[in-house]
Amino acid sequence: MRKPVLTIFYQFNPWQSTIGGIQTIINNFIKYAPDEFDVRVVGTSDKHNEQKKQWQEAELAGRKVQFMPLFNLENDNVRSLVPTTLKYTAALLGQSLASDFMHFHRLEHTLATLNWSGDKTLFIHNDIHQQMQSKEDANAILWRRFPQAYFLLESLLVKQFERIVSCNSESVKLYQQRYPAIADRVSFIKNTVDNQIFYQLPLAERQAKKAALIQKLELPEDTEFVLFAGRLHPQKDPILLVRAIAELTDLKKLHLLIAGEGELALQVRSEIERLGLSPRVTMLGPVIQAELAQLHQIASVFVLSSAYEGLPLVVLEALACGTPVVTTDCGETPKLLHSDCGVVCPERTPNAIASAVRQVTQHPEKYSTQACVRAAQPYIAGNVIGEVYSEMLYRWEKQIAST
Template identity: 65%
Template sequence: MHKPVLTIFYQFNPWYSTIGGIQTLINTFIKYAPNEFEVRLVGTGSDRTQKVGKWQEAELAGREISFFPLFTLENDNFRSLIPTTLKYAAALVGHSFASDFMHFHRLEPSLAALNWQGEKTLFIHNDIQTQIKAAGDKNAILWRRFPAAYFALESLLVRQFSQVFSCNTDSAQLYRQRYPSMGDRVKYIKNSFDNEIFYPLSRTEREAQRHELAKRLGLSEETRFILFAGRLHPQKDPILLVRAIAALNEPHTHLLIAGDGELAADIRTEIAQLGLSNRVTMLGALPIEDLAQLHRISNVFVLSSAYEGLPLVVLEALASGTPVVTTRCGETPKLLATDNGVVCEVRSPECLADSLQQIILHPENYPSTSCVRAAQPYAARTVMRDVYSGMFTRWEKRTLSIAS
């Protein structure tokens, strides 16, 4: 009996530093795939040794996979005039990647798959309705300018999916209401963090390594670190966070910004104009192991987003024993409790600063154990085992049905 084949579709190259929860989730799906599955990834190339338009065998996180780069994409942390998702969707046209299982992390590329046979799953990472209506940069996503066109496209494409998974309960409910005939196919799925990479330190180790980082950055040993990690994109609203640091009247606090993207230059300008050069450090895109180390030694992680699903980076922070401050968006406020984070009810620098101050002044109210406890149900090994178990059971039933 042949192995079931899972093909994952997304516009990235997993061997190169790339920022985003979708990329991290895909890497986790590959790492924890059981040996009973053959895993393939249709992505993009960024290395001349990778032949575009050809299947090639590769290894990722100790797992053998087949990789097919559709085209070369030098840096997917920055948007171009034509959205990468549309380039990727266009490049899929004319190919057939029909498989036992097909995972799509954007809707648009599935246009090429309408006639492909196999079980298709769509992962919804944001509440698209909130995303389209969100205030601010109208260029944040193309569909903000053409919402009617998006929902028409969605209505055409979504019915091909055997399953629609959302990491946001509100978004899942919205899809059930919009497509009542698909109600039993729309499901909430837990996002998951890699618990082999994100874990807490003892209090002694945490303090020692925090002091070492402060020394390395030329800061006081008393420095308390606020961490932001993610794409520097209007969705994440890092400008709001920088302004919150200006409003935070607490000495020896320092913001670490781990990430890259189109707002990087604007952030540097804002930092200079607010006179925060000695209170903010921009680290650029970091390897996941380096980011995990920052999670373990930071005093608080902050999410300043305008809209979200359930960001993996929040789970990674909690799993590292670090409390979270978040704006009221996505699933994160439902995850947090009074002993592992603070929800900022008003999207303003002052409110965000006040929320950060609560944790900075009273760390004893947000113990590491409470943070880790909140993240534990989302550990990758557990979540992936359940997902793959369900897939394998369905595949066996289909295979036996065909054989009989």
């Protein structure tokens, strides 16, 4: 019997360093794919001379895959005038890329796939209701200007999916309520953390790596690092975190590391300068996954200042490294964050975030590395993704047996 084929559709290049949880999830689905499956990826290229819309053999994390770039995309971290989602959807139109299983991470892409046969799964990565209702920059999510149009499009497309899965329980409820005829197809899925990359360091090694970064940045020896990692985008609201650091005038030893890139980069730098925080904040730009793991391993606290979320991978990555988390009250994070591994801010304000950071950094004994690692355990990539593939294989074998 031939192997079933999984084709993953998303607007990125798996071999390019890009910022975003969706990219990491897809890479985990490739890395931990069992041998029983053949895996294909339809993405983008960063090479002008690379052939487009043709399959090519490649390897990612030791796993052989078939890869098809649809068009050239040099920088996935910054939005262009024409939305990348629109470019990707247009490039899919007229193609015939159906396979046994298909994973989609943007609803809009599936305009091109309505007539494709196969087992389709749509992944929902945010709390849709919170995303549409957010009062942040209206340009951050263009659909927020036309919510009725989005939900009309959604109603036309959702019936094609065998599975609709979300890492956010509120989105699961919303889809089940909006589409009762297919409610049994909608379910919760855990996001994943790769514990081969994100793990707790022995104390001596942690201290040595922390001292090395302190020396590299020419900071005082008693410096404690506060970490932000993610796209510099209104959803993540890094400016709110910068303003929170400005409130911590009593904790000069705290130094904010910002790992990421995006459309707010210039505004973040301007706010840092306006508040006189240049000696207390370092913008690192985009970092590769291995470097991000090291930052998590030496940070005293990771902070999420988002306006809305699904279940951000960076939270799981921080916890897996033994680092406590401070988060705004959004997404799924508050439901998994116990009192011994972080703090949920009661308000999304600079003062509330500053108070939570102060609480964690002044009382580290209340937030043990063991408690943090324990909170991340249910989300280990190999286990979660293995279960997904097992369920897919069961459906495949059942279908073959019935034909």
